[in-house]
Structures are given as C-alpha cells and as structure tokens.
Amino acid sequence: MAKHAVITRERVAAEWDGSKRVSLKCKADIDNGNIVVLGDKLPGERELYDYSIPTASTKLDEIVILGTPEVMADERKKNISDFYNEVGQPMDGDMLEKTNYVGLTEEAFGGTPVVGEFVEIEGGSTKLKPAATDANAVGKIVDLYNGKYGVQFL
Numbered sequence: 476m477a478k479h480a481v482i483t484r485e486r487v488a489a490e491w492d493g494s495k496r497v498s499l500k501c502k503a504d505i506d507n508g509n510i511v512v513l514g515d516k517l518p519g520e521r522e523l524y525d526y527s528i529p530t531a532s533t534k535l536d537e538i539v540i541l542g543t544p545e546v547m548a549d550e551r552k553k554n555i556s557d558f559y560n561e562v563g564q565p566m567d568g569d570m571l572e573k574t575n576y577v578g579l580t581e582e583a584f585g586g587t588p589v590v591g592e593f594v595e596i597e598g599g600s601t602k603l604k605p606a607a608t609d610a611n612a613v614g615k616i617v618d619l620y621n622g623k624y625g626v627q628f629l
Contacts, residue, residue, distance in 0.1 A: 508583030
C-alpha cells in the first residue's frame with residue numbers, strides 16, 4: 476500500500492481564526508500537506524469551495540494547505556499515512572500566512588527536503604518544492620522532528 480503525506484498543523488492562523496479554515500471539493504485524489512489555490516464557492520454550496528493548481532507566480536496568501544482529519548472507514552487502513560483526500564469528497568484546508576508553521580513528511584515535497592533549505596511553489600504542482608536559495612521562497616525547512624520536516628512560512 477502506498478504511503479501518503481502526513482501534516483501536523485503546529486502553528487497555523489486557522490487554529491485561532493476559523494475564517495482561515497475552508498472546505499474544498501476534491502477533484503482528484505490528493506494528499507494532506509499538499510497546496511492548492513483557493514477558488515470561488517461552488518454553486519449551490521454554503522461553505523464548499525473550488526480550487527486550482529498553483530502556478531509559479533502564486534503568492535503565499537493565495538495558498539491553502541490541505542489538512543483534512545484522518546478518518547478512515549476502511550478497516551484495512553490503520554495508519555495516518557494510509558489516508559488521502561478522495562475525489563468527490565470534501566476536504567479541509569488552512570489559508571497560509573507568514574509565521575505559520577507545519578510539520579510535513581517527505582511525501583508532501585516535490586523533491587528531497589533538507590533542513591536549512593527553502594521551499595517554493597512550483598507551477599503545475601501541489602507539492603512544495605525544496606530549493607537551495609531563497610529567491611522564490613515561501614518558506615524555510617527549519618527542523619526534522621519525529622519524521623516530519625518543520626516548515627516556517629515567510
């Protein structure tokens with residue numbers, strides 16, 4: 476069974492400001508810890524939003540990081556790393572801002588994360604891309620603890 480990305484929401488604004496937590500309708504299977512761009516509310520829905528895939532010019536304040544609670548109906552799935560957001564289902568996400576901090580397993584990155592390096596948004600991808608320089612950085616990998624890379628958003 477494939478291992479999926481896991482997120483620990485260490486310090487995100489949505490923890491104390493509920494207006495920064497949104498629900499989106501999943502259009503394709505996607506892991507927690509991935510990023511999308513918040514779209515408009517879906518027609519006929521009160522709280523369910525559409526989303527799109529980031530472009531290279533997407534800014535941090537347009538990003539939602541996925542963090543749906545890991546509730547699995549399939550009894551064969553026992554680990555948090557078995558969970559992913561399934562197409563057609565609602566999923567939860569947090570709007571990001573500077574100083575937010577999350578823990579992400581390696582599967583959430585579009586490359587190999589290294590403590591001390593940066594992360595940037597890669598156009599056409601829902602994964603944060605590790606980068607050696609801060610030229611286009613939206614965050615920095617500040618530590619590795621319990622198998623999760625700590626990302627501080629800039």
